[in-house]
Amino acid sequence: MATDVHRPVTGAPHGGETVSQHPTVVRVDGLTRAFDGRPVIDRLQLDVQAGEFVALLGRSGCGKSTLLRILAGLDRDIEGTVLVPRRKAVAFQAPRLMPWKRVWRNVLLGLPGRPERAVAERALEEVGLSHRSQAWPKTLSGGEAQRASLARALVREPDLLLLDEPFGALDALTRVKAQRLVDELWQRRGCAVLLVTHDVEEAVLLADRVLVMDDGVIAHEQRIDLPRPRDIADPRFAALRTGLLERLGVEAPAAPAAEAA
Numbered sequence: 001m002a003t004d005v006h007r008p009v010t011g012a013p014h015g016g017e018t019v020s021q022h023p024t025v026v027r028v029d030g031l032t033r034a035f036d037g038r039p040v041i042d043r044l045q046l047d048v049q050a051g052e053f054v055a056l057l058g059r060s061g062c063g064k065s066t067l068l069r070i071l072a073g074l075d076r077d078i079e080g081t082v083l084v085p086r087r088k089a090v091a092f093q094a095p096r097l098m099p100w101k102r103v104w105r106n107v108l109l110g111l112p113g114r115p116e117r118a119v120a121e122r123a124l125e126e127v128g129l130s131h132r133s134q135a136w137p138k139t140l141s142g143g144e145a146q147r148a149s150l151a152r153a154l155v156r157e158p159d160l161l162l163l164d165e166p167f168g169a170l171d172a173l174t175r176v177k178a179q180r181l182v183d184e185l186w187q188r189r190g191c192a193v194l195l196v197t198h199d200v201e202e203a204v205l206l207a208d209r210v211l212v213m214d215d216g217v218i219a220h221e222q223r224i225d226l227p228r229p230r231d232i233a234d235p236r237f238a239a240l241r242t243g244l245l246e247r248l249g250v251e252a253p254a255a256p257a258a259e260a261a
């Protein structure tokens with residue numbers, strides 16, 4: 001798997017090195033990122049295995065998006081070492097579609113070479129959006145725009161998919177559908193996923209491992225060993241959710257009937 005190494009801007013030049021059959025798809029060592037002299041990320045360590053689904057939680061402003069942007073290669077003003085696969089893709093909360101390009105052309109945006117339309121169509125089919133391929137972005141619903149954004153990530157055939165609050169702006173029902181879609185895509189594609197979210201339930205629903213960021217580091221890590229698809233009425237689900245909420249300093253909501261039984 002081709003790998004990008006991001007080092008401090010003052011250190012070795014950005015480049016690539018080839019690491020074959022590496023089971024670790026992301027390796028972050030001693031990562032520090034400061035804004036105006038204040039470290040938001042402070043000697044952070046993180047490993048993500050190939051094919052692993054990791055969710056990242058933490059209070060607002062703790063540095064989750066900053067970490068994701070660094071992994072995406074969008075911010076290289078760092079200290080420490082960041083090793084990520086070259087094939088990676090990002091989807092943000094705002095789908096960021098170009099309004100003057102039809103959906104299928106948006107899906108191909110930024111791809112090297114001259115990719116054929118069929119490449120976009122396949123990805124749109126995978127996210128259930130074939131029927132909107134010719135549409136202009138402004139005519140899409142919020143959920144459709146988010147699926148177009150996912151299709152744009154998928155055409156990159158990523159080994160690492162970075163998702164920054166991709167469901168944050170969706171209504172509850174659309175959100176559940178989008179979560180199911182990401183779960184299916186992840187199982188089918190087998191890529192590693194790093195999902196930044198505010199939603200503890202979403203993290204327990206989707207992730208193999210949930211990380212809680214605090215004080216610039218990964219302060220807590222919770223493995224989620226529940227079978228999939230996960231049942232939020234399962235008492236083990238509720239216990240994991242409650243434990244994580246406590247870690248985040250949030251009082252857990254009243255237990256539903258199934259939990260109390």
Ligand SMILES: Nc1ncnc2c1ncn2[C@@H]1O[C@H](COP(=O)(O)OP(=O)(O)OP(=O)(O)O)[C@@H](O)[C@H]1O
Pocket residue numbers: 035036040058059060061062063064065066067
């Ligand atoms: N370009 C920047 N210049 C200065 N400060 C920044 C910049 N980007 C982020 N910060 C600061 O870094 C801290 C972490 O921001 P970040 O967006 O990573 O947090 P977050 O955990 O993703 O927050 P939220 O959950 O609210 O999205 C914040 O205090 C933010 O103000």
